[in-house]
Amino acid sequence: MPTLSAQRTTLADVAAAAGVSVSTASLAFSGSGPIADRTRERVLEAARTLGYSGPNPLGRQLRRGRSGIVGVIMGDVLRRAFRDPVTIQVLDGLTARLGPLGLGVLLVPGPHDVSQPPVDPLVGTAAMDVAVQMWGGTTDDPVLETLRNRGVPIVLVEGTPQPDVAVVGIDDRGGMAEVTRHVVDLGHRRIATVTLPFDRDRVEGPADAARLSGIAWEISRRRLAGVTDAGVEPTVVWETPASLVEHGAAAGRALLQGPDRPTAVICQSDLLASGVVLAARELGLRVPEDVSVAGFDGLDLPWLAPDVLTSVSQPLAAKGAAIGDAVADLLAGRDAEERVLPVVLRVGTTTGPPPA
Amino acid sequence: MPTLSAQRTTLADVAAAAGVSVSTASLAFSGSGPIADRTRERVLEAARTLGYSGPNPLGRQLRRGRSGIVGVIMGDVLRRAFRDPVTIQVLDGLTARLGPLGLGVLLVPGPHDVSQPPVDPLVGTAAMDVAVQMWGGTTDDPVLETLRNRGVPIVLVEGTPQPDVAVVGIDDRGGMAEVTRHVVDLGHRRIATVTLPFDRDRVEGPADAARLSGIAWEISRRRLAGVTDAGVEPTVVWETPASLVEHGAAAGRALLQGPDRPTAVICQSDLLASGVVLAARELGLRVPEDVSVAGFDGLDLPWLAPDVLTSVSQPLAAKGAAIGDAVADLLAGRDAEERVLPVVLRVGTTTGPPPA
DNA sequence: GCCCCCGATCGAATCGATTCGAGCACCACG
DNA sequence: CGTGGTGCTCGAATCGATTCGATCGGGGGC
Structure with missing residues (x-):
């Protein structure tokens, strides 16, 4: 039963079997410190015989004060x-x-x-x-x-x-500003934005002033600030409970109805953006002819093929x-x-x- | 500098500060063994004062012989x-x-x-x-x-x-047999199958007899056996290098061309199957009118919505x-x-x- | 030929906790 | 008032390795 013995075999056993001290045996394994080749060989040989597979990490960790x-x-x-x-x-x-x-x-x-x-x-x-x-x-x-x-x-x-x-x-903020400028330069004026969650509450829907003023999570706040940096006041800021395709789709369905719907939707993640694209298609809207959609992250989204999402690539x-x-x-x-x-x-x- | 002292504070220090032995201090934390409430309080109080946040896991692990x-x-x-x-x-x-x-x-x-x-x-x-x-x-x-x-x-x-x-x-094999029977019962006869990788070589393309006879990875082998169990001899067994949408799409593009293309494609994963669906759409084929596609796993694939993939759900x-x-x-x-x-x-x- | 130095090896302390058996004080009961 | 028991607390051994300083022996230099 090599299993049991392997668990119980210790460096001391190996040292004894090899006829050296524990410290020497330790050197044979750790490689730090001077040791004669012949001695090392002898120790390793003994280890092999005993089915010892190397120093117990727990002992090593305690001594070193590091767990790795x-x-x-x-x-x-x-x-x-x-x-x-x-x-x-x-x-x-x-x-x-x-x-x-x-x-x-x-x-x-x-x-x-x-x-x-x-x-x-x-x-x-x-x-x-x-x-x-x-x-x-x-x-x-x-x-x-x-x-x-x-x-x-x-x-x-x-x-x-x-x-x-x-x-x-x-550089969330800078990237978001850049993609927003890209959309503005194309001529868009009615622009909505779909955001990551603001906090642990994970609300879904349009954010009012109260919620906008208390965004706890840095990333959502910064990306939103990027949009503003580009001089855009979003028609709607739509908050999602998580960065998932389905939440993007829900946002898209809500935003893209009605006569004064936005002509562009800027999303804080690619997953959200792809949900918006799917929702647009579902509503019979062409992308980008009827509505433009941009994301953030720069993911490969095979299921949008042959479309490629306009996005901000992060490394x-x-x-x-x-x-x-x-x-x-x-x-x-x-x-x-x-x-x-x-x-x-x-x-x-x-x-x-x-x-x- | 609580950081430094916290790292260096040990149970012995706490015990000393509380005026008890190390073993008693240990009991105060581990909760195992009898200890007077007042004593425990005193120890915890001392720990709080010293900024001691609990026993060092490394020591505990070594002693217990378990790393958790x-x-x-x-x-x-x-x-x-x-x-x-x-x-x-x-x-x-x-x-x-x-x-x-x-x-x-x-x-x-x-x-x-x-x-x-x-x-x-x-x-x-x-x-x-x-x-x-x-x-x-x-x-x-x-x-x-x-x-x-x-x-x-x-x-x-x-x-x-x-x-x-x-x-x-x-129950891969049983599940695969079941979905295959479902497809057969619908009337399909020309059925192709798209598989998970066979081994570390991760070949892509139709598998010949040689490769079919040496499938190293159990899961691919079993799911393939399920198809055979249902009495189906696939027109093509298409091997993929990984369970990813893009490999499914590649398989779909290759399989769904030509006059005697299969009327159904059974895939060993939902990701592969969704790639096949996308490829079919790309080729102008309607699913399921022109070609049926089935997968395995039972995932939610939001991007196929409103379609729902026929699949085998695993818990x-x-x-x-x-x-x-x-x-x-x-x-x-x-x-x-x-x-x-x-x-x-x-x-x-x-x-x-x-x-x- | 003698001494010094260096390389290899060894002993012992140490990392920080857990745990077992022993000891002790106090209470209750006879 | 003595004894048995109960409930806490303590000492010491232990988990398994690393590492520092000391020791020992042999080879090279003078």
């Missing part, structure tokens, strides 16, 4: 967050950068819904050398609070800059890598500067001049 | 695996079940491509109490080999049953939960029985009688 784990806090239900290709691709870029550093990603779920406690127990108890919060992160975020108490360094993605927290983001893999760099900085004791990645306007086939 | 971590091995690049909603939703169900058990999920990437070493270093070195392999898992899988050497118990999802490994899966959250149960079994030292979850045919709007 980066906790990634998904700002929301896994399911929802994961249907967001943006998060996924960033996560992919992150793991790619973290792997060579010998670091692994521990998935920490956000709260499942408003009724549940806002902080997953793992946030307070799991071993992690650094935490990455993928979304949200207002100043009074209880998750950040907990992490700070533990003394875990934090990387915040697309959140509110604050002391003692490394921030990684993109997803690079963003993941930047997060990884920030993590490395914090681990090395450097304090990480704010990283803001550039975005670029992608003009597709879903925007054109407004109908005459 | 479940390693989840994504059978493929994160990016690709994550674009697969099936994996995501299962993962969500899994974390939901694992949370209450105090377990966290460590993401372990599969190899990025064929040229890279097939086993991520984390598989061999990261602390994990149980490993879950989400995909693949042939008998000679080097990942499983490594895990076995380490003595880490394994849960295999949709893989080849083998000794010492807990298996969770669904994704329940699958995640079943994996969690298997994990719990293994941790408790029970050996887990094989879990096979039922599937159910969902007749949508994409299948109908063949053209006259």
Whole structure:
């Protein structure tokens, strides 16, 4: 039963079998420190015989004071967050950068819904050398609070800059201004906008002044500010509960009815925008002849083919890598500067001049 | 600087401050064992004063011999695996079940491509109490080999049953047979099928006898067998490199040309099927009047709306939960029985009688 | 031929908590 | 007033590896 013995075999056993001290055996595995080739061989041979597959990570971690784990806090239900290709691709870029550093990603779920406690127990108890919060992160975020108490360094993605927290983001505001100008330059004047959620309440529908003045989530606020920067006062600001195709479709159905419907809809995400496109088609409107639609993120959306969504491309893999760099900085004791990645306007086939 | 002191404060410090022994202080936190309320209060008070946020997980883990971590091995690049909603939703169900058990999920990437070493270093070195392999898992899988050497118990999802490994899966074969019979009953005779990858080579195109006889990945093999079970000999078996909309579209474009094109296409995943539907529309074919399309998984595909894909629904959250149960079994030292979850045919709007 | 130095190896302390058995004080009962 | 029991608290061992300083032996330099 190699399973059982493998679990119980320790470095001390191997050392004894090889006739060396524990410290020497340790050197044979870690490679740090001087050791004669012959000795190392002998130790490895003994390990092989005993079915010892290397030092127990738990012992190593305790001694080193490092777990080699980066906790990634998904700002929301896994399911929802994961249907967001943006998060996924960033996560992919992150793991790619973290792997060579010998670091692994521990998935920490956000709260499942408003009724549940806002902080997953793992946030307070799991071993992690650094935490990455993928979304949200207002100043009074209880998750950040907990992490700070533990003394875990934090990387915040697309959140509110604050002391003692490394921030990684993109130029949302500039990108949004750029795509808005593109739409304005085409001649549009009646422009509506569809936004990401404002806060944990996740309201759906047109936002009134009260809601507009209290947008908690940085990303929604910044992207909205971009529209204003371009000199546009949206006819409607439509708030969605999540960045999903179906919410975009619902927004589209609501916005694109009636005589004074907007001639262009600018969305804060590609998923929302593709929902609007589908809704427009459903209503018998041609895109872009009858209505122009723009998104944000620059995703490949195979199901819109042959159309290409006009959008603002953000460098997803690079963003993941930047997060990884920030993590490395914090681990090395450097304090990480704010990283803001550039975005670029992608003009597709879903925007054109407004109908005459 | 609460950060620094928090990191360095230990249970011993708290005990000293509270005027109790370390063991008593430990009891105050763990809650196991008898302790007077007043004493506990005193300890917690001292902890608060010192900015101690609870026992260091590393120490606890070493002592307990448990890390509280479940390693989840994504059978493929994160990016690709994550674009697969099936994996995501299962993962969500899994974390939901694992949370209450105090377990966290460590993401372990599969190899990025064929040229890279097939086993991520984390598989061999990261602390994990149980490993879950989400995909693949042939008998000679080097990942499983490594895990076995380490003595880490394994849960295999949709893989080849083998000794010492807990298996969770669904009734692929039965489900596929059912949907195939549905199509046959509608009157179809010329039926093509689009499959998931056969192996790490990820070939794209029609599969010849040689390839058909050597399908390494269990899931593709079983779903194909389901078609045969229903008495259907597919006119073409089209292999794809991954379960993605664009590969389905490519298959559709190739299959749906020419005079003796199939009247129905049965796909091994919904993503592939939706690609086929899009390709059909692109070619000016009506679905289901000109061609019927069926998928597998039972996903919500908002972009096909108002169409609903005929498919075989698998219980994704329940699958995640079943994996969690298997994990719990293994941790408790029970050996887990094989879990096979039922599937159910969902007749949508994409299948109908063949053209006259 | 002697001494010094360097490379290899070893011992022992340490990381931070958990846990078991022993000890102790106090209460209740006889 | 003595004894048995109960309920807390404490000491010490332990989990498995890393690492620093000390030791030992052999080869090279003078």
